[in-house]
Amino acid sequence: MTSSPSPSDASSAIEELLSAYHDLNPQSVEELHEEPSPLEFMRFVAQNKPFVLRKGASSWAACRRWNCEYLSEAMRGQSVKVALTPMGNADSVLALPDGAQCFIKPFEKEELFEEALAHIRSQSSDPSYKGPVRYAQTQNDNLRDEYASISPDVPSSVPFARIALQKDPENVNMWIGNSHTTTALHHDPYHNIYAQILGGKHFVLLPPIEAPCINEKTLPAATYRPRNSTAPENAQDLVVQFDDPPDTAPFACWDPDNPSVNTTAFSHLSRPVRVTLAEGDMLYLPALWYHKVSLSCSEEGICCSVNQFYDMDFSGPFWPMSGFVRSIGLSAIGEKQKKEPHNE
Amino acid sequence: MTSSPSPSDASSAIEELLSAYHDLNPQSVEELHEEPSPLEFMRFVAQNKPFVLRKGASSWAACRRWNCEYLSEAMRGQSVKVALTPMGNADSVLALPDGAQCFIKPFEKEELFEEALAHIRSQSSDPSYKGPVRYAQTQNDNLRDEYASISPDVPSSVPFARIALQKDPENVNMWIGNSHTTTALHHDPYHNIYAQILGGKHFVLLPPIEAPCINEKTLPAATYRPRNSTAPENAQDLVVQFDDPPDTAPFACWDPDNPSVNTTAFSHLSRPVRVTLAEGDMLYLPALWYHKVSLSCSEEGICCSVNQFYDMDFSGPFWPMSGFVRSIGLSAIGEKQKKEPHNE
Numbered sequence: 001m002t003s004s005p006s007p008s009d010a011s012s013a014i015e016e017l018l019s020a021y022h023d024l025n026p027q028s029v030e031e032l033h034e035e036p037s038p039l040e041f042m043r044f045v046a047q048n049k050p051f052v053l054r055k056g057a058s059s060w061a062a063c064r065r066w067n068c069e070y071l072s073e074a075m076r077g078q079s080v081k082v083a084l085t086p087m088g089n090a091d092s093v094l095a096l097p098d099g100a101q102c103f104i105k106p107f108e109k110e111e112l113f114e115e116a117l118a119h120i121r122s123q124s125s126d127p128s129y130k131g132p133v134r135y136a137q138t139q140n141d142n143l144r145d146e147y148a149s150i151s152p153d154v155p156s157s158v159p160f161a162r163i164a165l166q167k168d169p170e171n172v173n174m175w176i177g178n179s180h181t182t183t184a185l186h187h188d189p190y191h192n193i194y195a196q197i198l199g200g201k202h203f204v205l206l207p208p209i210e211a212p213c214i215n216e217k218t219l220p221a222a223t224y225r226p227r228n229s230t231a232p233e234n235a236q237d238l239v240v241q242f243d244d245p246p247d248t249a250p251f252a253c254w255d256p257d258n259p260s261v262n263t264t265a266f267s268h269l270s271r272p273v274r275v276t277l278a279e280g281d282m283l284y285l286p287a288l289w290y291h292k293v294s295l296s297c298s299e300e301g302i303c304c305s306v307n308q309f310y311d312m313d314f315s316g317p318f319w320p321m322s323g324f325v326r327s328i329g330l331s332a333i334g335e336k337q338k339k340e341p342h343n344e
Numbered sequence: 345m346t347s348s349p350s351p352s353d354a355s356s357a358i359e360e361l362l363s364a365y366h367d368l369n370p371q372s373v374e375e376l377h378e379e380p381s382p383l384e385f386m387r388f389v390a391q392n393k394p395f396v397l398r399k400g401a402s403s404w405a406a407c408r409r410w411n412c413e414y415l416s417e418a419m420r421g422q423s424v425k426v427a428l429t430p431m432g433n434a435d436s437v438l439a440l441p442d443g444a445q446c447f448i449k450p451f452e453k454e455e456l457f458e459e460a461l462a463h464i465r466s467q468s469s470d471p472s473y474k475g476p477v478r479y480a481q482t483q484n485d486n487l488r489d490e491y492a493s494i495s496p497d498v499p500s501s502v503p504f505a506r507i508a509l510q511k512d513p514e515n516v517n518m519w520i521g522n523s524h525t526t527t528a529l530h531h532d533p534y535h536n537i538y539a540q541i542l543g544g545k546h547f548v549l550l551p552p553i554e555a556p557c558i559n560e561k562t563l564p565a566a567t568y569r570p571r572n573s574t575a576p577e578n579a580q581d582l583v584v585q586f587d588d589p590p591d592t593a594p595f596a597c598w599d600p601d602n603p604s605v606n607t608t609a610f611s612h613l614s615r616p617v618r619v620t621l622a623e624g625d626m627l628y629l630p631a632l633w634y635h636k637v638s639l640s641c642s643e644e645g646i647c648c649s650v651n652q653f654y655d656m657d658f659s660g661p662f663w664p665m666s667g668f669v670r671s672i673g674l675s676a677i678g679e680k681q682k683k684e685p686h687n688e
């Protein structure tokens with residue numbers, strides 16, 4: 001007797017999901033000018049909603065003290081890990097000459113901090129610079145480790161986040177680079193409190209619900225290696241080497257800044273949100289938000305940021321539901337590709 | 345070159361969703377013995393996680409004062425809306441003699457409060473009682489309206505909820521019935537703060553993610569009407585009348601207390617959570633949780649509860665993702681029914 005509701009297929013359910021989300025959520029990042037209380041912060045966490053706190057880090061010693069001279073002085077004689085790439089493309093998708101794609105990781109090199117800094121600055125000021133692009137970053141708690149001598153200039157936690165989330169940061173990361181680097185679109189299973197110290201950062205943000213838009217593919221993993229020596233002088237000394245044993249990584253192949261290529265059937269429904277951090281600004285980037293980041297330099301030719309990763313809570317519906325959206329998206333895209341095959 | 349990830353179909357994605365959720369979440373309702381702060385409450389909201397606060401309402405004047413004599417006295421001469429059903433089955437699925445199902449609503453009757461109370465009590469104590477089952481409830485803010493004379497015995501809001509959610513309750517509801525009533529499995533787009541005043545309430549709870557388990561069907565709507573008069577003396581004087589103009593309602597057809605019938609392909613993956621409220625206990629039921637409720641009586645033969653509905657926030661990913669799970673679930677079930685047809 002009773003007919004079941006007519007089953008809507010996965011594609012139209014995804015379209016409805018995206019339009020319902022966009023109807024109910026702002027198309028820009030909320031701007032705060034005063035520090036939130038832990039309760040106010042928790043409301044953003046509950047809504048998985050980013051905000052930028054203008055000047056939120058400006059009272060940090062790092063913001064008051066850090067410049068090239070201070071950093072060189074404090075870090076003199078210490079070596080740090082630096083990501084070297086030919087084009088500033090660490091941890092990103094690389095199109096190979098044969099038309100294939102891989103997930104490319106940087107050549108990681110241990111260098112004296114002052115050498116790395118000199119390279120970064122010279123690329124910013126010298127048009128004839130031919131060396132690899134350097135990004136002093138590792139995302140594995142390097143501030144409290146390699147940069148221990150200056151880490152007291154950054155508060156060990158951000159109180160509203162620590163109190164609300166009931167934990168200290170899992171990772172505190174230093175990022176020193178120049179405008180030749182871009183961090184490709186990706187997401188992390190952490191609440192991210194991101195502070196801009198020197199220069200500017202430009203974020204393109206996509207909510208986790210847009211997983212069906214980003215064209216996630218499982219790509220063969222490769223790493224840049226120096227062709228001859230361990231000290232590549234020129235950018236072209238870095239060559240692509242597939243990982244051995246072979247490995248793969250799932251990665252976003254769609255670029256919100258080049259939205260008409262590498263699309264899925266849903267990419268046109270993405271509504272990227274852009275926000276720029278100036279010196280002293282702080283961004284709360286909730287867990288699982290996709291972000292693409294580009295850099296602009298201070299007068300001294302560097303861009304320096306610090307971020308704290310706080311573990312997300314995997315309980316509740318958000319984590320499994322996000323995985324569900326991703327997996328239905330992958331399957332709908334797979335179906336579409338089968339129905340509408342085209343050369344890639 | 346690169347092969348797309350193998351598309352998992354909707355059914356296996358739903359199975360993974362349910363098992364991921366259950367692996368990461370408790371199989372019982374957390375018990376608190378002290379009132380949470382607004383921040384602590386907000387953490388439960390963020391996780392869409394219920395809790396029971398034992399004795400959380402015991403200091404309310406309602407808990408100290410209310411009994412049949414006090415209520416009759418305070419409400420003398422006032423009439424209230426009462427839901428009348430033959431079997432205590434208001435707002436539930438009814439199997440019709442021809443095998444079909446409908447969504448049945450109660451006969452709503454305006455009665456003097458003391459008359460309604462006498463009926464409710466006499467059914468509790470008199471085995472020969474033949475009248476309809478009465479449940480004095482309307483879910484439309486009746487405490488602040490029909491029961492205005494006793495509504496000051498209930499705090500106008502629960503402070504931790506009002507402060508965290510930044511709003512007063514949208515609805516404050518009175519529920520007076522006896523053990524012959526059961527409230528069928530359903531969910532509401534509200535945060536529910538539910539306080540038990542007299543007798544006990546027994547909740548069966550399902551998280552919103554279990555939408556694919558509850559066998560939602562769109563059923564023709566019907567209402568109990570008295571056969572002859574407007575004052576049905578006997579339960580069998582109430583007959584089913586389809587709504588005119590015809591209407592439909594989506595409703596859960598699976599009963600977690602009778603789990604082997606009216607199933608979907610996913611019902612067996614449901615993990616219902618049970619909790620009983622004794623006098624003075626308070627339950628936080630997060631938005632969209634499915635709940636089935638049965639009643640047990642105080643020594644005076646009644647069961648009395650009060651709840652406050654706080655508007656949920658539709659921004660963020662939770663609301664659209666919940667709709668997505670529901671809609672993919674309906675479509676997967678529809679597909680399964682097409683592939684494995686059976687008589688209903």
Ligand SMILES: O=C(O)CCC(=O)C(=O)O
Nearest residue numbers: 175183188192293305307
């Ligand atoms: O600053 C960057 O280049 C990238 C930052 C980032 O990806 C992160 O903090 O997760």
Ligand SMILES: O=C(O)CCC(=O)C(=O)O
Nearest residue numbers: 519527532536637649651
């Ligand atoms: O108390 C009952 O019978 C049902 C309560 C309920 O469904 C609710 O508060 O939403």
